[in-house]
């Protein structure tokens with residue numbers, strides 16, 4: 001099958017030397033891409049900047065900002081059977097990007113941010129994607145409830161949710177423990193390395209039929 005995976009953080013430019021970003025390492029998305037390629041799938045990885053090595057036999061489309069990631073996904077998603085959105089996309093971006101480096105002046109500096117476009121949320125509605133759609137949810141509270149809301153709102157077949165308030169899993173960790181939130185049921189997976197988890201997740205995703 002043909003699988004599109006988004007991964008990593010995005011970088012939202014403020015001026016020529018500064019940007020807003022987040023703590024995503026990209027590890028979960030890259031592990032999924034590696035697992036999918038090992039399982040014989042054709043994989044396109046659309047990724048924000050990370051320090052990870054590119055997995056073998058994976059096509060790679062590097063992007064920086066949320067807007068660039070949106071465009072890349074929009075132009076590629078139509079030829080895929082499965083789309084997995086593991087990227088930590090910025091929800092807000094500076095409303096204006098300064099042409100020149102912003103100089104230090106007053107005691108405070110206010111940045112005005114505006115909403116980015118929701119890539120996953122546009123997959124079915126705007127991009128008319130009909131394949132299997134998988135989202136991620138990084139939550140600090142009410143994990144299942146928030147993830148189900150995302151699953152239904154963004155028309156996903158499943159949302160892979162994790163509790164990022166826990167120190168032993170998630171962002172900077174080698175391990176992860178996730179909850180699979182389907183539109184009508186929930187399944188808890190045991191804690192394991194991101195590599196093993198990715199393999200098990202790919203097995204589950206391959207067998208899902210798009211709603």
Ligand code: CTP
Nearest residue numbers: 085086087089090116117118119120135136137
């Ligand atoms: N996502 C995306 N494009 C965005 C924001 C998020 O594709 N601009 C995707 C992520 O890759 C992930 C899921 O949506 O698969 C996470 O959604 P999230 O941002 O947590 O959901 P929101 O509905 O924005 O909810 P929240 O209020 O928690 O931010």
